[in-house]
Amino acid sequence: MRWDNFTKFMVVIVAIIGSFAFLIKPLALSVKQGLDLQGGTHVVLQAKDTDVAKVDDDALNRAVQIIERRVNELGLTEPVIQREGKDRIIVELPGVKDPEQAISMLGRTALLEFKDMSGQTVLTGKDLKDSRASAEQSGRPIVGLEFNSEGAEKFAELTAKNVGKQIAILLDGQVLTAPVVNEPISGGRAQITGSKTMQEAEHLAILLRSGSLPVKLEVIENRTVGPTLGQDSKDKSVKAFGIGLAMVFLFMVLYYRVPGLVADIVLLLYTMLILAIMKALNATLTLPGIAGIILSIGMAVDANVLIFERFKEEMLSGRTLRSAMDAGFDRAFITILDSNITTVMAAAVLFYLGTGPIKGFAITLALGVLVSMFTAITVTKFVLKALIGSNLSTNPGFYGASAPKAQEEVAK
């Protein structure tokens, strides 16, 4: 028995199990969950006629699109936005902590107007190409506007005609700022000052680049609702997933003995790491995200199966425990690397091109595969090497393998 190696082994094992026992629950609860798993805020918007526009099919469909853009720009994961009846829109937002602010943004008309001294509207939000919030050197928040080509012409004309005079920038009829024009501006860019905080500026920028609503929308209802998956289905699924995982764990131990047990324990570390990274990234877990995790757990277990199968083969070909374990890890590594890189690459494409469920799936899959490369290979290898190095047992059966037949006979 070599105590230094055995201590190394025990310390890692106890550390993983101990931290899992204490951390898993708070970790799991602290990761944000989506509308499907946790529920959120249910808002009903009622469309109303205005002097300039009537509520019709077309206006409502456009309004849905704009609301969709606003919600997505706010970075809320997988919201539900749908038409209800002829003149209403339902918006469900995942567990927003402070829903008031988000909701107040939904109903804003966000009609931007540039007026000259005579009160004539020269430009509107339709002439915008983009708007971004930023801070001046003094730290004052501003919203930078970029006009499209038509808008840029109009703006150049407006500023050229009004040198030395005041122009007014209005949002929903209220003056945001009324600067004096110093010189004609032809670059197609302008700035709006007047936001009190950076967040206010960011919200304004979002409203402006999502476009103004064609009709007036009023919030007529706002309440908290449960998960769309259904609390009953969610509870059942959590249990079912637990049963499935327990079977995987049991299988690994029964078939691969001690290495299987080590792989199981390292899988606990993997779970903690995934949750911790999701929390650090402030990512939201949804059902598609769980699909990504299921796949990555499958691939993590697969990595261990590949390694242990290789190890058994190498043992049969007459190697010693230590060199068979090394060979198992080395040979299986290339296989694991190739299949994992292919998966991560696909996940990266899905992440960049996808939205909603596709993105949610891609994030957890990519994270899961990368983390599993570390846990299933590096950590498992470290722990198993320490165990073998401790000479606790040299019996191949202890490691789920068998020695070559010929050797056994010689031993007899």
Place this chain on the structure above:
Amino acid sequence: MRHLFPVVKNAKIFFSISIIFLIIGFGSMLFRGFNWGVDFTGGSILDLKFDKPVTVAQVREVLSDHKLGNSVIQLGSADAVATESQSVLIRTAVITDEARREVMNDMTSRLGSNQVLRVENVGATVGNDLVKQALIAVVLSWVLMIIYITFRFEFKFAIAAIIALIIDVSVTLSWFSLVHYEIDSSFVAAILTVVGYSVNSTIVIFDRIRENLKTHRRSESLPDLVENSIWQCMTRSLFTSLTTLFSVVAIFLFGGETIHNFSFAMLIGFSSGFYTSTFLAGPLWMFLKNNAKSNSQRVVSKTKVV
């Protein structure tokens, strides 16, 4: 693992099984189509207020008896984790007024009196955009996969791997058309999972073939090499499929109605993934390789004649 039966020799049979199934599947997709879920088609929303608090499970039980068990049922309350509430929001598929009255009568007789606050038609929550976007993303990810596998293995491996995963996706779609299970927005994620799983297991087999190609003896023919590679990976293929299926089958059986279709898609896709990567991918690669070889031999013999 022992060679229980020859794979390469029987490749024609394995291919025929797949092709026959896919013909049936494509036929079904063409003529029977898919059962698009509320996410895609829209439906009805019911806002109820019960006199006494109810649970989601109770409401679902009533709906299940009217074949509306996979409706979206949400409790409305100040507290998101509440297990029961007086206010219930239900989104169902499109139903007739008469059918709705029946459901509501049943609801009242079983769960107590209630008030219907609103009944309205609701639109789709998933646009064609999502499907289109998913398609573009998936196809682009395949292109990248082909490039990577070509770089690490060779082009023919890449083509064989992509054909295998296209079969898996088609088989999953076929089943959904045949049994007419509802396709909802989470289906997209399930299909993506199938793609990831299929590629993973195909690459494991190809990796073995690649390794054996380096060390193989002259006496070993290509079919034998592929055959041996497949069987060397068999334990791993079976175990990985089994362990992955443990969780999916558990969710399918015990996970509740709203997640049923999601796990079914994975169940079919993973099973097909095992089948294609084990029985089809290797022979497919061999076929591509032999074809190329005989083509080039033909070219060589022609030039000799000239």
